[in-house]
Amino acid sequence: ITSSxxxxxxxxxxxxxxxxxxxxxxxxxxLNEIDRYANENVNKLLVGNKSDLTAKKVVDYATAKAFAxxxxxxxxxxxxKSATNVEQAxxxxxxxxxxxx
Numbered sequence: 001i002t003s004s005x006x007x008x009x010x011x012x013x014x015x016x017x018x019x020x021x022x023x024x025x026x027x028x029x030x031l032n033e034i035d036r037y038a039n040e041n042v043n044k045l046l047v048g049n050k051s052d053l054t055a056k057k058v059v060d061y062a063t064a065k066a067f068a069x070x071x072x073x074x075x076x077x078x079x080x081k082s083a084t085n086v087e088q089a090x091x092x093x094x095x096x097x098x099x100x101x
Contacts, residue, residue, distance in 0.1 A: 003036075003037040006033070006034060006037035006038035007039075008039070010042065010043060010100075011042065011043040011093045011094075011096065012038060012042055012043070013044075013045045013089060013093055014027055014044060014045070014046050014047065015047045015049050016046075016047070016048055016059070016064075017048075017050050018048040018049065018050050018053070018058070018059045018064075018077065019053050019056040019058060019059075020058070020059075021059060023059075024048075027046065027067075041100060043100060044073045045073060045074050045075075045076075045089065045093050045096065046073055046074070047078055048064050048075075048076075048077040048078070049077075049079065049080055050079060050080075051077040051078060051079045051084060051085075052079035052081050052084065061077060064077075074096065076089060
């Protein structure tokens with residue numbers, strides 16, 4: 001993603017795949033990019049997707065939640081397939097943006 005995508009953004013949702021450890025490991029890199037290129041006060045939300053694939057899950061909720069808490073950003077798990085928490089993710093981001101304005 002080029003730096004121009006970050007400029008002017010009020011909120012950025014960082015999504016990883018709960019069935020892919022490498023996907024979660026890359027979250028730090030994405031957050032570093034956001035810190036480097038986005039507005040200092042940009043709202044961030046961490047989302048673990050594919051929560052419906054419980055048998056294949058390798059990144060547990062507690063690990064991701066602890067990481068999000070440590071860096072001070074909201075976290076939730078979603079399933080695009082079953083639509084679980086998808087609307088909630090966008091509503092959470094919208095609320096965060098509204099509260100900061």
